[in-house]
Amino acid sequence: MASPLPAAPPPQPSPWRERLRLYLDLIRWDRPAGWLLLLWPTLSALWLAAGGWPGWHLLAVFVLGTILMRSAGCCVNDVADREFDRHVERTAQRPVTCGRIAPREALAVGAALALLAFVLVLTTRREAVLWSFAALAVAVFYPYTKRFFAMPQAVLGVAFSFGIPMAFAAVRGDVPPLAWGLLLANAFWVLAYDTEYAMVDRNDDLRIGIRTSAITLGRWDVAAVLAFYGLHLLLWTGLLWPHAGGPWFAAGVLGAAAQVPWHARLIRERSRAGCFRAFRLNHWLGASLFAGLALQLTLG
Template identity: 60%
Template sequence: MSPFLARIDAYEKLIRLDKPIGILLLLWPTLWALWLARRGVPDPTVLWIFIFGTVLMRSAGCAINDWADRKFDAHVERTKNRPLAAGRIAPWEALAVAAVLSLAAFLMVLKLNALTIKLSVVAFALAAIYPFTKRFFAMPQAWLGVAFGFGIPMAFAAHWHVVPPLAWALLAANVLWTIAYDTEYAMVDRDDDVKLGIKTSALLFGKYDVIAVMTCYTLFIVAMLAIGLWAGFGPFYSAGLLAAAIIAGYHYRLIRTRSREGCFKAFLHNNWIGAAIFAGIVADTWQRSSS
């Protein structure tokens, strides 16, 4: 591989374009909110701004995360080959990539209303601070849930010019979901995190980690059911939630032995929970619009 292509490959891995699960877990709640806010298909311009903005901000967040964790990642089996930890790129390059991507996302948001622009600044701050919460906050997964879900109030603001209580309820539900799936993720690195002194929900929950994950899934599904009733959604939405609940129940089989492979598979599998709920929202809004 030529030096130029090797550098491009390193940048691609820095922002995890080779691992799109993070984009999907960030995108699904945003899509839920866009359809809920519009009670149907959102404005195409707004939709594409949020989709591309999600990709850009997740990529920027990965670069910031790797810069913040550059001294830890080299000592963790799963992350030791990341470009920054392996020395394939310099720390300043990661910051430069994050800055360029963040600026590109912000320029896109400038096409939206003033409230959405202000919320985008908060979203950036949440994403930038998150990597450092692992040093002092016992449950950084909760912070991640807010950061990953902040597209929700932004989506409502983009359509309504205000953020209604329904949006904040959806954000709270997303925090529960994030704690569930990111605890599964943290269970993969538990031994390494203990050695490095990093704080995670997997360490906080200890021997009750599996129970905690399943409890968060349960509360998340119940919260989403309440949100659906609040928003006036019907059987198709409920069917999507039922599918999501079945998928979450399957995760118990994957994580109950706490094997690294099972926990990581469960984490990746959360894409289907997000997709099932989104399918229910789309089907229900289509059914109401056509009736």
């Protein structure tokens, strides 16, 4: 009786497919919460500057640009933090940290993505192009602030809010005081959700000696997060009510405010799982504010 033929070896993934998988992991493609956090305040500013629907061109520029710049930021962040990340449970397996992608290669990917975003901005006004250089500078500077600044999340707040003045510049050709006020308001939201994020890694960060708002705030971290949410909502509402006040806008603000007690419950025990879940789901707060503003400007 003939012996059975040996089983065929499983097909090996092509080198290009494996490399693409690593690049997608590098830019957190499977974790859209990061770019959604940037997108909602940017779209709010875009609708406000345009007085309603901004048109397909600007919508495409800012949606794609937001995704590209967040992805480029991940590349820079992973290179800057690679020596720290290997000591943190959540980040130890990132492609740059564990050596599957070389730092120079990661920076090349980030530069290519940032260049694509810049090409998109070039299709808008000159003022938006000029402000894009400031936005890039803040984004590149942020990862290094963890080494010397007690609240690096404040710098991230500026970086993650820069889509607001850029939206005004792209629509109107200038950046009014209102845009800078909204940037400040949004920075408090970034402080809230990125402190939740920092609470996930607090023990690891204390051991390796980097600075975060969760460490600086200590036992006042939960209270501070709730205060940051409150300041964000108060400033956002106060600045926008004269321009877009009405029932739809109020419903959006109430929908966002209703999520704050839920976040308080998630982070009150300071568990890794609870704090990380609170961070991941933060984009629903921004989505609620955008929906209320957009509906108010569209439907009146």
